[in-house]
Amino acid sequence: MEYQTITMGYVYVLKNCSYEPYVVKIGKTTLEPHIRSKQIYWGATGVPEHFDVAFICKVPDCHVAEKAIHKALASYRKNKRREFFHLPIEAARNIVVSVSAELFGKENISVAVNIQEPTKRKIKKTEEDKQDEHEYQNASEMPVEQFVRTFKSSPVNTSILTSEQKTRLCVIKDVFDVVFPQEASKYHENFSCDQNPDREIKIWEHMAKAFMKVSTTPFIAYEFKREAFFLLLMRSMKSTDEVLINRDENIINNKQAKLLLKAYELKPKPLRVG
The missing domain is CATH 3.40.1440 (GIY-YIG endonuclease)
Known part of the structure; x- marks a missing residue:
């Protein structure tokens, strides 16, 4: 032919x-x-x-x-x-x-x-991004257990949430209800303790986006989803490599954990206290 x-x-x-x-x-x-x-x-x-x-x-x-x-x-x-x-x-x-x-x-x-790899758009850093990066680079290596024992949150209503922020928190609540059930009012109360609640809400929104990679799959057990939630919580404060190095393999193996953590799109943002 x-x-x-x-x-x-x-x-x-x-x-x-x-x-x-x-x-x-x-x-x-x-x-x-x-x-x-x-x-x-x-x-x-x-x-x-x-x-x-x-x-x-x-x-x-x-x-x-x-x-x-x-x-x-x-x-x-x-x-x-x-x-x-x-x-x-x-x-x-x-x-x-x-x-x-x-x-x-x-x-x-x-x-x-693979003639065309996914393009990564350059995002201009804000002043807050620069501050997050500085705090992350200078953060102390306190063990998680010690941090949890010594952590003290700010008082409730340190910040007054806007109606838009409350609406965004309702979405977060609906996503995490499967492993972290709480009333919407409790979310409002917890996030009102932050001096910059919008920053924290953004972090949890990105956690929710990554979490839906597993939460929307009906064949995955509750224990798997719960472990995924805590892995993403750690990822919000540490790099993927740091989370993987410091974790103990349980239900989620390292390969699965790596895929999940890579779905979280923000850079690590240290938890600000006070």
């Missing part, structure tokens, strides 16, 4: 960190795949974050290749009207390569893996 007269196209595998694990988008394009991934994001209001290109295969006829690949993966398709499939990226990569090679021959396809 001759393919010289056919415009080359691409079959791509995209991933999106907002979707559940093992959900990938497999489609075709005659454009550069990273351009197509941006088009999908900007063209759909229902997509919360950018797509990352996980894998690309350049083929002689992307229309034929896509149709055959989708047929092979029919059992894994999330929705017949959408190009999303429930399977690991490696499995998606293998099927794209094998089907394309069978259609066109190995010598007529070319592969590029």
Whole structure:
């Protein structure tokens, strides 16, 4: 078969960190795949974050290749009207390569893996970020148990919470109720002890986002979720490496702990007392 007269196209595998694990988008394009991934994001209001290109295969006829690949993966398709499939990226990569090679021959396809890594946007540091960084670098290495015994919080109503802050705390409460049930009024009382409650609320919001990686999975036991909560609490004050070094493996192994802790997006922020 001759393919010289056919415009080359691409079959791509995209991933999106907002979707559940093992959900990938497999489609075709005659454009550069990273351009197509941006088009999908900007063209759909229902997509919360950018797509990352996980894998690309350049083929002689992307229309034929896509149709055959989708047929092979029919059992894994999330929705017949959408190009999303429930399977690991490696499995998606293998099927794209094998089907394309069978259609066109190995010598007529070319592969590029991870050509576009997720981009990290630079965030300008605020004065508070700089202060957090300074305090973290100069923090004493007091053992956690000793810290808990000697810690004394500020009085209730040290700060007066705004209605917006109380609303944000209600969301945090709903997320952590599965392992840390408390009335909303108790949350309000606890956070009113902080001199800067907005800072602390932001920390707990990011803990909640990371915690939902495990809390929304029905097959995970309560003990696993409870341990995940305390790991994230430590991560809010220490780096991932420090938490892993100082923890004792229990229900959550180190590999699982590392994945969980990496889901927490803020830098360590030392607990401020007084």
